[in-house]
Amino acid sequence: MTKQELLDKALSCNRCGTCRGVTQDAVPNADFSTQCPSGMTLFGEYEPAGLMYIARGIAQGDLQWNKDLAKVLYSCTLCGYCDDLCSRGYRHTPAVTILEELRKIVPQELKPRSLQKAAAAAEVPKQHKLAVLKNYGVIDVSGSGTADTILFADTTLIANSSKLSEIGFLIKTSGRKLGCFIDEPLPPVEQALINGGQQDVLERCVARIDRRLKQKGIKKVVCYNPESLSVLKRFSRSGVPFVSITQLYAEMLKKKSPKKLKLSAVTYQDPCHLGRYAQEYSAPRQVIAGLGLTLKEMWRSRNNSLCCGAGGGMLAVNPQLAKRYAANRWEEVSATGAKTLITACPYCNANFRQGKPKDSKIMDLTSLMAQAYGYTGKEAGK
Ligand code: SF4
Ligand code: SF4
Numbered sequence: 022m023t024k025q026e027l028l029d030k031a032l033s034c035n036r037c038g039t040c041r042g043v044t045q046d047a048v049p050n051a052d053f054s055t056q057c058p059s060g061m062t063l064f065g066e067y068e069p070a071g072l073m074y075i076a077r078g079i080a081q082g083d084l085q086w087n088k089d090l091a092k093v094l095y096s097c098t099l100c101g102y103c104d105d106l107c108s109r110g111y112r113h114t115p116a117v118t119i120l121e122e123l124r125k126i127v128p129q130e131l132k133p134r135s136l137q138k139a140a141a142a143a144e145v146p147k148q149h150k151l152a153v154l155k156n157y158g159v160i161d162v163s164g165s166g167t168a169d170t171i172l173f174a175d176t177t178l179i180a181n182s183s184k185l186s187e188i189g190f191l192i193k194t195s196g197r198k199l200g201c202f203i204d205e206p207l208p209p210v211e212q213a214l215i216n217g218g219q220q221d222v223l224e225r226c227v228a229r230i231d232r233r234l235k236q237k238g239i240k241k242v243v244c245y246n247p248e249s250l251s252v253l254k255r256f257s258r259s260g261v262p263f264v265s266i267t268q269l270y271a272e273m274l275k276k277k278s279p280k281k282l283k284l285s286a287v288t289y290q291d292p293c294h295l296g297r298y299a300q301e302y303s304a305p306r307q308v309i310a311g312l313g314l315t316l317k318e319m320w321r322s323r324n325n326s327l328c329c330g331a332g333g334g335m336l337a338v339n340p341q342l343a344k345r346y347a348a349n350r351w352e353e354v355s356a357t358g359a360k361t362l363i364t365a366c367p368y369c370n371a372n373f374r375q376g377k378p379k380d381s382k383i384m385d386l387t388s389l390m391a392q393a394y395g396y397t398g399k400e401a402g403k
Contacts, residue, residue: 022118022122028080033113033115034077034116037110042057053320053352057103058330058346058349062346072093091127094123098328099212099216099293124217124218136218143208152203156186157189158193159200159201162202166200167200170197170200170243171199171201172242173242179209183398184367187390188245195273200239207230208226212252231257235259240262243264245387250295265305267301267308267386271307281313282389282393285359286360287315287361288318289318290326292368302324305363347373360380360381362381363384363386365385
């Protein structure tokens with residue numbers, strides 16, 4: 022993007038402030054009406070409009086990058102709420118595109134090192150545990166095996182044998198034939214590359230993924246991590262549909278009854294990359310209903326959901342700030358009266374563990390599904 026293009030985009034923001042949050046009459050408690058994690062926790066310049074003005078200043082050459090500006094930039098979780106809310110009005114400032122561009126052009130020395138590591142991990146997948154999936158009959162499509170639908174192994178899954186075992190168990194129990202590039206994994210791309218301003222690496226890896234999907238005639242890709250789902254949906258040119266694993270679970274529940282879980286009411290966090298970015302709001306709710314659980318929605322839910330605070334690489338860059346962001350959401354969880362918070366994103370799960378009230382618990386939707394179908398953990402490694 023040229024400086025002029027960045028300026029044109031940034032100029033579309035008139036600082037109306039709408040993207041601060043939902044109108045106070047839309048929520049019963051005004052404490053829960055603000056939406057931008059950085060703006061509501063910090064102040065002025067950290068709000069979306071402040072960031073748009075920083076983009077304007079950088080594009081015009083009136084502002085020079087320094088540590089303070091970088092701090093503002095990396096306090097944003099790239100949750101996408103401002104962009105979404107702005108698009109519902111009479112104008113649309115493409116805030117996410119602008120924020121991603123700023124992360125690309127910020128001088129290298131101001132980029133957090135923790136975010137730069139993502140490129141190496143995506144280009145050459147680290148040691149992996151994907152062979153666990155073979156124990157559950159998942160077909161390795163790296164070699165001569167074929168399958169129409171495959172599971173995508175992202176950075177959070179590729180070396181996590183317990184989660185792979187839960188997913189393998191569910192695939193086997195569902196009776197579905199699924200494949201995965203096991204012996205020669207695909208680049209485990211996800212949002213971390215954008216957080217670190219490395220969109221060029223992301224596009225290169227996705228082009229490699231596209232070629233391999235085409236070679237093997239893959240018709241559908243199932244993603245566990247919403248951050249992989251969202252970048253693959255955005256950047257793949259393969260024409261192959263990418264879907265959330267929650268869709269697989271929702272289909273499974275229609276065909277095969279689970280056992281009853283001993284849980285009182287639950288609430289659900291819409292992960293930004295599953296909801297806002299990938300527009301998947303219904304499948305996780307169908308799973309919760311299919312498991313026979315009572316869902317108590319938070320006031321800010323679906324496209325008005327509040328980010329857990331982990332996005333934008335916050336857990337790696339500034340875990341203390343991520344914890345403060347999570348505290349905002351925990352207040353709203355408590356207000357529902359539900360003692361169990363269900364997530365469908367490994368990063369939401371990790372961040373919500375910070376500052377969790379003693380009497381509350383967090384459950385990953387995949388673990389909940391596995392439990393409901395009788396997974397005990399002893400199956401792992403068999
Ligand atoms: S990004 Fe859109 S909604 Fe937010 S202050 Fe600017 S114009 Fe208003
Ligand atoms: S993307 Fe989210 S955190 Fe960043 S400025 Fe917009 S609303 Fe705030």
